[in-house]
Amino acid sequence: MIKVATIAGSDASGGAGLEADLKTFEEFGLYGMAAVTLIATMDPNNGWAHGVFPIGEAALRAQLETVFRGVGPAAVKSGMLGSGYAVDLCAEFIAGCGVRGYVLDPVMVCKGAGEALNPELNAAIGEKLLPLARVVTPNLFEAEQLSGVKNIVDVEGMKAAAKAICDRGARAVFVKGGAKLAACGGAARGRAVDVLFDGARFELVEGPLVDTRWTHGAGCTTAAAMCAGLAAGLSLMEAVRAAKVFVALSLSHSFALNEWVGPGNPSAWRVGFLNAKPGMR
Ligand code: PXL
DSSP: OOEEEEEEEEETTSSSHHHHHHHHHHHTTOEEEEEEEEEEEEETTTTTEEEEEEOOHHHHHHHHIIIIIIIOOSEEEEOOOOSHHHHHHHHHHHHHSOOSEEEEOOOOBOTTTOSBSOGGGHHHIIIIIGGGOSEEOOBHHHHHHHHOOOOOOSHHHHHHHHHHHHHTTOSOEEEEOHHHHHHHTSSOTTEEEEEEEOSSOEEEEEEEOOOOSOOBTHHHHHHHHHHHHHHTTOOHHHHHHHHHHHHHHHHHTOOOSSSSOOBOOTTHHHHOGGGSOTTOO
């Protein structure tokens, strides 16, 4: 059995965070483990306002001992870390235990919350985790933060950011253009365009832009699917392409949880793209 792990926050609503990661690992037929860094809650009596409850340093270290020294994942991804000690522990265990791939999802914004989370951690993520990553998966906002490139609205901006992020030590960068790039006019209408840079070559990765407002957890799912692919021995390009198809299928079966939030459906590939809801193909 191929084992994979996520170091991430728990999304109590189930659509993002380690819940999305574990569902994704399961769909790839892998054995998933999780070290939880924080618990994110959402208040139905206050407009779905987010709460964050960090897991203490000792409890996080004990989980990482279990996952890395007790079992040993083939690949690992990290998501929302939430504290300086979580960044340090992540670096310590990933550097200290060999893994086939480390996918760094530099979660700095949460769609529901709308503003930067823990901006004080961005420097530490860039300095301590970037150099360990097989691939980093920023969205446009996160790519701007990590690269210093401002106002990314097109593929040229994404390429400049990807190059700057590789220069900081990442082996590869996958900048996600998503709906924002299309809204800026940087991608053709109805297309979701991402840029992969491996330090030498740029690769445009294109797919259908699924027309839905229910995209909660799409970033987590993308990184988890790449992690699963790397764990299973796919090349980075193969893992990226598998993740892209997997997420498009997931989004084409997305649904509302309530008036505020709706996730993709990671089991969608079993139903099939052609069975997606009308208007979502
Ligand atoms: O989608 C970003 C994200 C990541 N991790 C956790 C979250 C969220 C957004 O809600 O709750 C735990």
